[in-house]
Amino acid sequence: MPSFALIGAARGVGLELVRQLSANADNTVIVTVRNIEKSTHIRELQQSRNGNIHIVEADVIDQHTMDRAAAEAAKVTGGSLDVLIHNAARMEKENMIKGFLDYETPEKLDAELIASFNVNVLGAIHAINAFLPLLRKGTTKKILVMGTEGGDIGMVRKSRMSNSVAYGVTKAAEHMVATKFAAELESDGFTVVSISPGFVDVSGTAVEPMPGTTEESKPIVEKIMKGIFSAYPKAAMISPEESGRRLLSFLESMGPAENGTFVRSPEFRD
Numbered sequence: 001m002p003s004f005a006l007i008g009a010a011r012g013v014g015l016e017l018v019r020q021l022s023a024n025a026d027n028t029v030i031v032t033v034r035n036i037e038k039s040t041h042i043r044e045l046q047q048s049r050n051g052n053i054h055i056v057e058a059d060v061i062d063q064h065t066m067d068r069a070a071a072e073a074a075k076v077t078g079g080s081l082d083v084l085i086h087n088a089a090r091m092e093k094e095n096m097i098k099g100f101l102d103y104e105t106p107e108k109l110d111a112e113l114i115a116s117f118n119v120n121v122l123g124a125i126h127a128i129n130a131f132l133p134l135l136r137k138g139t140t141k142k143i144l145v146m147g148t149e150g151g152d153i154g155m156v157r158k159s160r161m162s163n164s165v166a167y168g169v170t171k172a173a174e175h176m177v178a179t180k181f182a183a184e185l186e187s188d189g190f191t192v193v194s195i196s197p198g199f200v201d202v203s204g205t206a207v208e209p210m211p212g213t214t215e216e217s218k219p220i221v222e223k224i225m226k227g228i229f230s231a232y233p234k235a236a237m238i239s240p241e242e243s244g245r246r247l248l249s250f251l252e253s254m255g256p257a258e259n260g261t262f263v264r265s266p267e268f269r270d
């Protein structure tokens, strides 16, 4: 019975991964969400399955709630875990389009950077630390951290993407979190990789309007997209289903050669 824990997977890419993994009744899938009451998509999915999805409430910014989530997961799996997928990210749409010069006050800039650091950097550290004792008893010792080209220096340089600063800076740091854990845990047989899910249309489960859908954000998003498409002509939005298939195929095959790397989606490879 392979076991998977998906951290912060109430909607979007994480929800789709839960959907695909739980379609196999042999898989045990633990999902952490911030607020069970509000996480309607994952609850509906849970009801449509035969008991192999277990939802636990936890906020990645709080190590103690993550430790409690891991303790709950251990009760379900008997103390072990095969795969950890860290998916949670702070992606407040207003901030996704802001550059360093777009914040109304220095305080607002600082506050967003710090809030993003708490979720996107400390969140990954908290999740991995909490679930590590279970993973040590698992069979595959695989940790996948959802990264992004938006946090990749080469991609940002080439596309001149000056926006999305709080997200990009903290996701870049999250890539380093994965690489540090990869170095730490290599001798214990672990593989830790950051991977981009691609440019995914998650509008179907979004809680606020997507950037570019409001009059104010439209020209900014058009400028960002122009930069991306001129640097990466193959860039294209993919469905959550396609993204999920790619990610799980990579998860299956990943091994020591990929340990500590950040893997771009095919459309964004130079």
Ligand SMILES: NC(=O)c1ccc[n+]([C@@H]2O[C@H](COP(=O)([O-])OP(=O)(O)OC[C@H]3O[C@@H](n4cnc5c(N)ncnc54)[C@H](OP(=O)(O)O)[C@@H]3O)[C@@H](O)[C@H]2O)c1
Residues within 6 Å of the ligand: 007, 008, 009, 010, 011, 012, 013, 014, 033, 034, 035, 058, 059, 060, 061, 086, 087, 088, 089, 090, 091, 119, 123, 146, 147, 148, 149, 171, 196, 197, 198, 199, 200, 201, 202, 205, 206
């Ligand atoms: N979509 C893309 O095109 C794209 C591209 C590159 C990389 N990514 C990466 O893929 C991952 C998923 O992205 P997505 O597009 O699916 O995002 P999304 O639809 O905005 O979902 C983000 C998820 O993170 C959870 N989350 C946020 N803060 C949290 C916290 N403090 N504790 C626990 N969970 C928290 C959210 O929970 P709530 O429902 O409670 O808010 C939600 O389930 C992210 O790591 C993102 O950086 C996405």
